[in-house]
Amino acid sequence: MPQPFQRRQFLAGGAAGAFLCALGGERTFPFSSAKEVAEADAAARAVKKPPPVAKDPVDTMSFPTPQPQPGGVAREYWVQARPLKWDPIPTARDEWMNMAIPRRRKFMALAYQLYSPGFAKPISAPTIPGPTLEAEVGDTLVVHFRNGDHHFDQAHTMHPHGVRYTPDYDGSYLASFTRAGGFIAPGDEFTYTWEARPDSVGVWPYHDHGPNGTISVARGLFGTVIVREKGAKKPDVEQVLVMHALTPQITFAAETFQCFNGRAFAGNTPTVRSKVGQDVAFHVYGGDGMFHTFHVHGHRWKNDAGADVDNPTLGPHEVITARWTEDNAGRWLYHCHVFSHQDAGMAGWYIAEP
């Protein structure tokens, strides 16, 4: 029995329900098996940029590209979506429990990769999550996006939370109502311009919102945007952690791996380091369809309401920040307190040095 059920708890899982393939045809199906994901992939490959249909006057409006506010700047990034072989457990071990995890697990993922200006060359290896995009209030984020997905060969996009954008820079596929940034075909480029407004201060997701967005996000197409007050001090240690599952429909593995940043089990998930006295911030992003909590041993911090917490809930595509001045040296666990997530890999080390 275990296998079929495990396969059923697709992607964003938990919620289950009928997954309906949303690709312009009549065929709908749940994404409950690798075969069904393959069917969705085939359908997504066949989707062409739809001709625009103006149903409502807003559908034909045109919008100027936002400019930085006085004193602000345009922060430019070059980001490419690309396929890559990904191993969620490079060490083949769980260092917390000192246990081997000798499982088949490499799979074809998708990642946003950071490039130097003009896509001259990669600045860093592709990572899950993708590059963190940073701005201050008054700036614009000018993100040159290239779809380098010649493996799955599907349209992809970048849809941000938190920042302000016009419909052209929403990055959402809307079939007949799709605007400029909502369908970037393989090989194509598009420049998104997003504004860092005063109400954008915080840490936010960005992710694919193209025609096959649910599956692409499950494969790793997500990252974060950080907007700070003008001149705000950056934390001494700043770590983005995305909590998400890699499920058998995507990985062809036997089990679901519960991950921080595409990796499962301590020693594979990020080992975060700080020193006593440092200003430490974890930005924790719920990157799948599950609800999680984020617990760090030995530490408490203030939530938005000013209450002291050490294990707050975060929903799908919510971000919470845990920030404190380090005062407690030691080797500490961080983990999701949903035990079934923790036990399937959603845990890591935080080492505070004296």
Added chain:
Amino acid sequence: MPQPFQRRQFLAGGAAGAFLCALGGERTFPFSSAKEVAEADAAARAVKKPPPVAKDPVDTMSFPTPQPQPGGVAREYWVQARPLKWDPIPTARDEWMNMAIPRRRKFMALAYQLYSPGFAKPISAPTIPGPTLEAEVGDTLVVHFRNGDHHFDQAHTMHPHGVRYTPDYDGSYLASFTRAGGFIAPGDEFTYTWEARPDSVGVWPYHDHGPNGTISVARGLFGTVIVREKGAKKPDVEQVLVMHALTPQITFAAETFQCFNGRAFAGNTPTVRSKVGQDVAFHVYGGDGMFHTFHVHGHRWKNDAGADVDNPTLGPHEVITARWTEDNAGRWLYHCHVFSHQDAGMAGWYIAEP
């Protein structure tokens, strides 16, 4: 495999667990299939108003009916619970993805319907959710309720959140401890009186809490209460959105439909309209047993703690309000960010006109 599992994730689903029929007999069962729901329905039809048993001194207390505070008024509503044929996808299409949804889906639902004084005539068609009941602090809500359910032929009630009520107006079936408003048989009427207190300010659920409440709520017996400060300005655009699943046990459809207001997929769910400059409020009610998030593209708003959010979590029978001054014209998506909910219909259009 899909079918059995799908059927298992009943109603409020997700949580699963053994559903136990709570109807005075010995028989318990999970509500995991349409057959089991039919058994629960049969049991509920057989329940008679139980004779009162006084186990505790509070069980025989009597309570005066609350009156409005000085300056307040009694706000009267006439509301009937009734069965109706309901189609979650009247257009048979998903307008977001421009896809046909040619599925069997009409089913026998339950709804609260608003009537003119004295139940003279319906004021509007029956809707899911039922009518929004409004009051200001100091008022009473006087809700004349009639159970017009001659189809399922079961007792129903109205149980509100947020407002203040004595045990008689709690609207909860408690078997031997049931008070006046906790069991309204088919054809019967009862008048609930609820107080809008200072700590009632906000938006709250009301729903059936009768002997078959779980199933009746799943069929559509829910709505909202809005309590405002005295003289408070109403938003220019005010939209109640209830996030809930319609599951195969209830609909006899093959799939679960993930709904806003009883409808699944954009073009069926409410298309909300505003103009730039307007004060816009979405009151979003988690109407089933799942946890959801509410995301609106292109917008941010303040949560109760004063933090800027665009995708907050809401639990079962919690309400969150998203309110902003419109400043971003366009066609926008609103949706649950649990992808499996989004992809099964929990999405809609928000059109902000210039």
Added chain:
Amino acid sequence: MPQPFQRRQFLAGGAAGAFLCALGGERTFPFSSAKEVAEADAAARAVKKPPPVAKDPVDTMSFPTPQPQPGGVAREYWVQARPLKWDPIPTARDEWMNMAIPRRRKFMALAYQLYSPGFAKPISAPTIPGPTLEAEVGDTLVVHFRNGDHHFDQAHTMHPHGVRYTPDYDGSYLASFTRAGGFIAPGDEFTYTWEARPDSVGVWPYHDHGPNGTISVARGLFGTVIVREKGAKKPDVEQVLVMHALTPQITFAAETFQCFNGRAFAGNTPTVRSKVGQDVAFHVYGGDGMFHTFHVHGHRWKNDAGADVDNPTLGPHEVITARWTEDNAGRWLYHCHVFSHQDAGMAGWYIAEP
């Protein structure tokens, strides 16, 4: 179909995912059946305290035992972990629905039991949750722990939230990195010293975090810590309620029982009593891997952000406090508003006397 699925939604359930046995071998498996739990138990019995491995300089640091702040005191407790036969439904009835629950349900649980100084004798019967540990800011909690588990014969610990501790008093099994308090073998004793800091004010979980922690917590090894401001008034009525499932893998029952404090169904769950005018506090702890809400009929209270609520969400191993001055006499329900939890027993009586 019901049975296999039910068995699959292990323990903390809902999230599902692969449960991986974390016990030093290569073998991993999901805890999806009583048989698999038995295998995990056997593996846990075989775990010996691992020899320390110093991978990082922090692994060899030594830490002084914290002392009370000036004006604070050391609050000593003697607590033993022990197996016990536990009945989740002693009355064999659901008093809310006046229904018999004639099910097999006694099982071998684990509980923390409070002893008099020096473990001279038990102060009270063993309970689920374990004893509430109380301190004021500036105090230390000095908890003498004895592992009396000669039934499952496994190492156990006490891991607290909210309070401040050095790595030695973290109470977490970390295989090669295990510190003093992270592996207390059957028959052994260990004294934990935790500090009540200003940011510890509130109510927090403690629970087993030993090598078989997930399963031990599911069997009942959890409790709460309350830290108050110095000299703060205690509520007149103060009730800890832990929301958690007892699942078939643990109980060998046919169904999952959804519990408050190890008991399912009104009349078995705590019946809480107060009088009008009293200061009443419920501290509600999410003790499994599910997300819950806590609803009390007839009452509202302020959340941390100052908003009025009557049904807040709480995540796994989060605690929320609902506190008000009683002003509404009657027999009221409290329950989880996830209907599938409510209907499987997660409900109880709150009786406010005039």
